[in-house]
Amino acid sequence: MTDLRSGGTVRFGHTELPAEQRDALRKAARLEWATMGFLAVTTTLVFLVLGNSQAMKAAWIEDLLSFLPPISFLIAARIIRKPPSEDHPYGYHRSTGVAHLVAAVALTVMGGYLLVESGLGLLKAEHPTIGGIELFGSTIWLGWLMMAVMLLTAAPPVFLGRAKMKLAEKLHDKVLYADADMNKADWMTAVAAVAGVGGIGLGLWWADYAAALLISASILHDGFKNTRAAVSALMDKRAMTYDDGEPHPLGRQVDAYLRSLDWAAEARSRIRDEGHVFHIESFVVPAGGAVPSLEQLEAARKDCVAMDWKVQDMVIIPVAELPSEFLPGPTSGGEH
Known part of the structure; x- marks a missing residue:
């Protein structure tokens, strides 16, 4: 220190x-x-x-x-x-x-x-x-x-x-x-x-x-x-801007990037604001049901972490379908 x-x-x-x-x-x-x-x-x-x-x-x-x-x-x-x-x-x-x-x-x-x-x-x-x-x-x-x-x-x-x-x-x-x-x-x-x-x-x-x-x-x-x-x-309210004025735009950026990957069909994230840094859990539905390789997952994770210094922890979870019961709705832009 x-x-x-x-x-x-x-x-x-x-x-x-x-x-x-x-x-x-x-x-x-x-x-x-x-x-x-x-x-x-x-x-x-x-x-x-x-x-x-x-x-x-x-x-x-x-x-x-x-x-x-x-x-x-x-x-x-x-x-x-x-x-x-x-x-x-x-x-x-x-x-x-x-x-x-x-x-x-x-x-x-x-x-x-x-x-x-x-x-x-x-x-x-x-x-x-x-x-x-x-x-x-x-x-x-x-x-x-x-x-x-x-x-x-x-x-x-x-x-x-x-x-x-x-x-x-x-x-x-x-x-x-x-x-x-x-x-x-x-x-x-x-x-x-x-x-x-x-x-x-x-x-x-x-x-x-x-x-x-x-x-x-x-x-x-x-x-x-x-x-x-x-x-x-x-109480883990969805990540907001520093002034609590609006949902933090990083969620939209992460989801847009993950959906742009050729091996991903759909993606949505929830973000936990820890104080200064964010912990992100991203759920991704693989295209065609094919499970992505470890190399693809790690490359995607590193690219997401590099988007913003506040991204401290990032996990990408391949799923058969988005667990919508605990994810923010699509109209919220993907932030939590």
């Missing part, structure tokens, strides 16, 4: 990463470390000016929760590099899904808690107050510092998120994608917190709770969306 910072070979299990993905992995790791450094500063600043604002409290907790995806990514990126073992014959790729699920559940639980707490505060009509602070010999309203800190912390996550999004596609990494998606939306948290604090200053006490509810709902939405995606992946 080589360190992510070095220039040597990097593997996911026994899959050697191409140069593009190797560089993307190193860049992603650097971005996640930079994200945690940024969060360490922002959470400290927000805590120092927290005051009695519920919106600021929600924003601070969201910043704390934002540590989870980078930590999950960095831990999983190291674990998945372990080669398959006797106890883990498929490798350790599922650690990515486990990390994704743990982070998603934490977001969901905390988002729900903050939503309830903010809602109760609004119903009880508790009026938050923001006092003054002595700074450089003058007394200023703490709300100005709160809003200044939130505005300062709004922009960097957006740029970090955009950079991570490009790398998530190259690595087929859904944890990195979820982190990037959350980063890109962080500016809304800052704006909501500023509006809540500004509302208190204008005498609109309810604006603070309304902003806190908005931030809490955003956290809960992220939690639900990521929990659903993580659970589906662990």
